[in-house]
Amino acid sequence: MGVNRPAAAVLAIDAGNSKTDVALIGADGSVLGTGRSGGFQPPRTGVEAAVDVLGLAVAEAAGAAGLAPGAPYADRVSACLANADLPVEERQLAEAVGARGWGAATTVRNDTFAILRAGLEGSGPPLGVAVVCGAGINCVGMLPDGRTARFPALGMISGDWGGGGGLAEESLWWAARAEDGRGGPTRLAAALPGHFGLASMAALIEALHLGAVSRRRVHELVPVLFAVAAGGDAVASALVERQAAEVVAMASVALERLGLLEREAPVLLGGSVLAARHPGLNDRIAELLAVRAPLARPSVVTAPPVLGAALLGLDALGAPAGAHAKLRAHFG
Incomplete structure (x- = not known):
């Protein structure tokens, strides 16, 4: 049985497809406790599951x-969740999370807002644009008055291209x-195929199709793509160039x-x-962004x-600057 303490100021949740991180934050920005669980899908x-x-x-x-256990843990739940791609999904998930009673108020946003x-x-209040390129690709922007710019980010049906899955x-x-x-x-x-110890694309295609190589491992091919591109391969270089252009298109439109x-x-x-900082990608993004948005940093x-x-939770509560600084210092 836990020891009763005053509820935290913020229950922060970041949930991606592969893992969930949670932190309870005091009003002064101190981290009271953290937790981790599986992906949010x-x-x-x-x-509900x-x-x-x-x-x-x-x-x-x-x-x-x-x-x-069982008590409201915080004044505000600030949840940034994968698969909350549309405002209607954010509202539905806010209702589902709010029903658990973890906080007096609940806000749900797409997980790209957490990166921003x-x-x-x-x-x-936040001002800027963030582009996330992980398994997929997404972009959001935010102004201090609360206005946002965003994309559905639902894959090919919403005009998206790239991310680790797409590049692979x-x-x-x-x-x-x-071949x-x-x-x-x-x-x-x-x-x-060499990455998986196979001799040909025909062997890799068969292995992926029959399950000898799990489809979950396809993301391992992204660093291989960048290595081949760095060696001057025209096809691989074109894919990296296209990814850079997609990132810049999203950012500049936002x-x-x-x-x-x-x-x-x-x-x-x-x-x-x-975050891997592949020079062929990140340097090219900077070059293209300098043309499309010269004042962007x-x-x-x-x-x-x-x-x-x-931090979004502390923003909503009007926490002092010192609380933000203490929280940021904890996470390095």
Whole structure:
């Protein structure tokens, strides 16, 4: 049985497809307890089962903070969730999370907002744009008055291209066609199967199809793509170039929608693909962005997204600057 303590100011939740991080934050910005659980995938498991996964991390954080089970844990739940891609989904998930009684008020946002807030210094309302390129790709922008710019980010049906999953699939497509003669030559045809210890694309295609190589491992091919591109391969280089152009297109459109093209504004780059800082990608993004949005200031965000969720919660509560600084210092 935990020891009763006053409820925290913020229960911060960052939930991605692969893992969930939770932190209970005091009014002074101190971290009272943290927890971790599995991925948040309501399209696959259903909303209630997905929120149950959040609950495991919440319970762990509450235990670490010494809070009694079952009590409201915080004044505000600030949740940044994967698969909350549309405003209607945010509202539905806010209802489901709010029904658990973890906080007096609940706000749910897409998880890209966590990257945006984590990358912005200070305690004032957020201003800037964030592009996340991890398994998929997404972009959001925010002004201090609360106005936002965003995209559905539902894959091909909403006009998206790239991210780790998309880059891996494109690499396989070009490599398969290079080997069987339907496409031009590329060193991807040897490098991709070679990563799995296989001799040909035909062997890799068979292994993926029959399950000898799990489809979950396809993301491992993204660093292979960048290595082949760095060696001057035309096909691989074209894929990296297209990814850079997609990132810049999203960022510049978001900046334009928010009226930020004509003023200095941060563009935060997050997610595993961008955080890896591949020179061929990140340097090209900076070059293209300098043409489309000369006043934009790109930077890579490596702070944990749960920090962004927590900062958004402190923002909503009007916490003093010292609380923001203490919280940021905890996460390094």
